[in-house]
Amino acid sequence: MKNYVIESLPDYFKQYKKSIKNPKKFWDKVADENFVWYQRWEKVLNYNMHEAKIEWFLNAKLNITKNCIDRHLAPRGRKTAIIWEPNNPDEPAQHISYNELYERVGKMSNVLRDQGIKKGDRVSVYLPMIPELAVTMLACARIGAVHSVVFAGFSSSALASRINDSETKLVITSDGGYRGNKVLDLKSIVDDALEKCPTVEKVLVVKRTNNEVTMKEGRDMWLQELLDNAPVDNIPTIMDAEDPLFILYTSGSTGKPKGMLHTCAGYMVYCAYTFKNVFNYQENDIYWCTADIGWITGHSYILYGPLANGATTVIFEGTPNYPNPDRFWQVIEKHQVSLFYTAPTAIRSLAKENADWVEKRNLSSLRVIGSVGEPINDEAWHWYNDHVGKKKCPVVDTWWQTETGGIMISPVPFVTPTKPTYATLPLPGIQPVLMDDKRNEITANQVDGNLCIRFPWPGIARTIWGDHQRYIDTYFSAFPGKYFTGDGALRDEVGYYRITGRVDDVIIVSGHNLGTAPIEDSINLHPAVAESAIVGYPHDVKGNALYGFVILKETGETRIKENLAKEINFLIADTIGPIAKLDKIQFVSGLPKTRSGKIMRRILRKIAEGDFNNFGDTSTLLNPEVVEEIKAGRIE
Numbered sequence: 284m285k286n287y288v289i290e291s292l293p294d295y296f297k298q299y300k301k302s303i304k305n306p307k308k309f310w311d312k313v314a315d316e317n318f319v320w321y322q323r324w325e326k327v328l329n330y331n332m333h334e335a336k337i338e339w340f341l342n343a344k345l346n347i348t349k350n351c352i353d354r355h356l357a358p359r360g361r362k363t364a365i366i367w368e369p370n371n372p373d374e375p376a377q378h379i380s381y382n383e384l385y386e387r388v389g390k391m392s393n394v395l396r397d398q399g400i401k402k403g404d405r406v407s408v409y410l411p412m413i414p415e416l417a418v419t420m421l422a423c424a425r426i427g428a429v430h431s432v433v434f435a436g437f438s439s440s441a442l443a444s445r446i447n448d449s450e451t452k453l454v455i456t457s458d459g460g461y462r463g464n465k466v467l468d469l470k471s472i473v474d475d476a477l478e479k480c481p482t483v484e485k486v487l488v489v490k491r492t493n494n495e496v497t498m499k500e501g502r503d504m505w506l507q508e509l510l511d512n513a514p515v516d517n518i519p520t521i522m523d524a525e526d527p528l529f530i531l532y533t534s535g536s537t538g539k540p541k542g543m544l545h546t547c548a549g550y551m552v553y554c555a556y557t558f559k560n561v562f563n564y565q566e567n568d569i570y571w572c573t574a575d576i577g578w579i580t581g582h583s584y585i586l587y588g589p590l591a592n593g594a595t596t597v598i599f600e601g602t603p604n605y606p607n608p609d610r611f612w613q614v615i616e617k618h619q620v621s622l623f624y625t626a627p628t629a630i631r632s633l634a635k636e637n638a639d640w641v642e643k644r645n646l647s648s649l650r651v652i653g654s655v656g657e658p659i660n661d662e663a664w665h666w667y668n669d670h671v672g673k674k675k676c677p678v679v680d681t682w683w684q685t686e687t688g689g690i691m692i693s694p695v696p697f698v699t700p701t702k703p704t705y706a707t708l709p710l711p712g713i714q715p716v717l718m719d720d721k722r723n724e725i726t727a728n729q730v731d732g733n734l735c736i737r738f739p740w741p742g743i744a745r746t747i748w749g750d751h752q753r754y755i756d757t758y759f760s761a762f763p764g765k766y767f768t769g770d771g772a773l774r775d776e777v778g779y780y781r782i783t784g785r786v787d788d789v790i791i792v793s794g795h796n797l798g799t800a801p802i803e804d805s806i807n808l809h810p811a812v813a814e815s816a817i818v819g820y821p822h823d824v825k826g827n828a829l830y831g832f833v834i835l836k837e838t839g840e841t842r843i844k845e846n847l848a849k850e851i852n853f854l855i856a857d858t859i860g861p862i863a864k865l866d867k868i869q870f871v872s873g874l875p876k877t878r879s880g881k882i883m884r885r886i887l888r889k890i891a892e893g894d895f896n897n898f899g900d901t902s903t904l905l906n907p908e909v910v911e912e913i914k915a916g917r918i919e
C-alpha cells in the first residue's frame with residue numbers, strides 16, 4: 284500500500300474531507316492503486332441504508348490470496364510472512380516466508396478441493412493458534428470456500444449451533460491445543476458437536492499435542508497425510524467482489540449468535556488500508572496482534588490486513604502470563620516487535636504484576652502500541668503508555684466491531700495527538716453521528732448519544748448469514764437510514780470521540796462480546812431455575828464481570844445454594860463456554876419488573892454496582908418490595 288498514506292494532521296483533514304465529499308472517488312482510487320484485480324469494477328458503490336443493501340466495487344474480479352501472497356513473491360518472497368511463537372517458550376519459533384506460505388496454502392487448497400470443497404461451500408475451523416489456522420483460512424479464500432472460524436474456547440454446543448447455522452460441509456480441528464499450562468481437548472469437543480450436525484461430511488485433524496483421539500472411519504482424516512500427497516500449485520478461484528469471504532459469529536443481545544458475512548473486495552480494501560494507516564506500517568516492521576484469530580481482530584489484523592501489505596505478522600499460541608507474566612514483553616524482545624496491538628483486559632491484568640516483569644525486558648524495538656476490544660480506562664492507558672510505550676510510542680485506541688470489518692475511529696500514529704480514553708477521530712471514509720433516543724442528531728459537545736454511521740464504507744458486513752431481516756432489524760432500524768453500532772459515545776470540543784460502552788444488552792467481558800439472552804437461556808435450562816437475569820458490573824481486570832439474579836422454582840429446592848451456583852456455571856460453560864461464567868450469583872424471590880412484564884435491568888445493574896441511590900424513574904415498577912430484598916442480599 285503506497286498511496287493514500289496519511290502523513291500529517293493537515294493531510295489527515297485534507298484526506299478526510301475528500302473522502303466525505305466524494306467517497307466513491309476516494310475508495311475507487313485506494314482500490315485501484317494498491318491491489319491486484321483480474322477485472323476492474325463497473326461501479327464503485329450501490330447502496331440502500333434502509334434495506335441494508337450495500338455493494339462495493341461491482342463486478343470486479345479478484346482473489347484476496349493473490350493480494351496477500353502471490354503478488355509479494357517477486358519483491359519479497361524470502362521475507363518472513365508469519366512468525367509463529369509457540370505456547371512453550373522452549374519450543375522453537377517458526378519463520379514462514381512468503382514463498383513458504385504460498386506453498387503451504389497451495390497444498391492446503393488442493394487438499395480442500397480434493398475433499399470436494401467447492402466455491403461457496405462453508406468450512407468450519409476450530410483450531411488453536413497454530414500456523415495451520417492461518418493457512419486454512421487462506422486456502423479457503425483461495426478456492427472460494429467460505430471460512431467460519433469458531434474460537435477454540437467455545438463449547439461443543441456453541442460450536443454445533445455455528446456449524447448448523449452455516450451448514451458446514453467440512454470441519455478442520457486438531458488433536459488438541461496448548462494454552463498456558465492447559466491442554467485443550469479440541470477433537471473430542473468436535474466429536475460431541477458433530478452428533479448434532481448432519482451437514483458435516485469430513486473432518487480434517489491437525490496433529491499438535493498428540494492427545495489420544497478417536498478417528499471416525501470415513502469421516503475423519505489426519506491432515507498431514509493429505510498434505511504430503513498434495514501438489515503445491517493451485518490456481519486461485521476468480522471471485523466476484525461481492526462473493527462471500529467469511530462468516531464470523533458474534534453475540535447478539537437476543538437469540539442465537541449472528542453470522543456476520545464479509546465479502547471479498549470491500550473487506551480486503553478496508554482492512555489493508557486501515558492496517559497501513561493505523562499502525563504506520565513500514566516494510567521492516569515486525570507486527571504483533573495478540574488477539575485470537577477466532578475473533579474479528581485476528582481475521583483483519585493478524586491475517587488479512589498485514590498480509591495484504593506484505594508485512595511480517597506474529598501468531599502467538601500462548602497466554603500473557605505463561606510461564607511468567609512477562610511473556611508478552613519477552614516475545615516483543617525476542618522478535619524485535621515494532622508494532623504491538625493488544626486488549627485493555629490484558630493490559631490491566633499485566634499492570635497488576637510487579638513492574639520488574641516489564642522493566643527488565645528490552646522493549647526499545649516498539650514504535651506504535653494499540654488497544655482494541657473495549658474502552659481503555661485512564662489508568663490502563665497511562666500504564667501502557669509509560670511502561671510499554673515508554674512515552675515515545677503513540678497509543679492507538681482503535682474502536683471498531685465484527686460488523687465494521689476494520690478500524691473505524693482511531694488516532695493515526697505520529698499524526699493525531701492522542702488523548703487518554705478517547706478513540707479520537709474517524710478514519711477517512713467514516714462518518715460517525717451521535718443520535719439521541721428521540722432520533723435527533725446531537726450536535727452539542729460532551730453529550731452521550733447512540734453512535735451511528737451515516738454512510739457505507741467498504742468493510743461493512745453485508746448481511747447476517749441466512750437472515751437478512753435480522754440484519755436490517757438489528758442495525759438499520761433504530762435510526763432509519765443509518766447504521767447503528769449499539770455503542771454509546773460522546774464527542775469533545777475538537778471532535779474527538781470517546782466510546783462510553785454498549786447501550787444494548789451486550790456485555791463485554793475481557794473484550795469478549797456476550798449477549799445477556801443466550802446466557803439467561805442457558806441458566807434457565809437448570810431444572811431448579813424458574814427465571815434469571817444477568818447484568819454486567821465493573822471489574823478491574825475484565826472491564827465487566829457478570830452478576831446473575833436467579834429465581835428458583837417453588838419445588839422446595841433443598842440443595843445448598845453454593846452447589847446450585849456451581850451447577851449453573853457448569854451449564855453455562857457447557858452451552859456457551861467458560862468465558863461466559865458468572866462471577867456472582869444471587870438467589871432472589873423475584874425480579875424488578877415493569878407493569879408490562881419487562882425486567883428493569885437498569886435497577887439490577889445499579890444494585891450489582893453497589894449504587895443504591897440512582898435507580899432513575901421507578902414509577903412503572905410493579906414490585907418495589909423485591910428491590911429491597913435484592914439490595915439486602917447483594918453479594919459483595
Ligand code: WTA
Binds near residue numbers: 782
Ligand atoms: C467494543 C472487536 C471502546 C465496542 C473489534 C464494540 C470498544 C465492541 C473498542 C465490538 C474501543 C471495541 N473502545 N469500545 N477501542 N473496540 N469496543 O465485535 O462496544 O468483538 O461495539 O469487535 O467492542 O466487539 P467485537
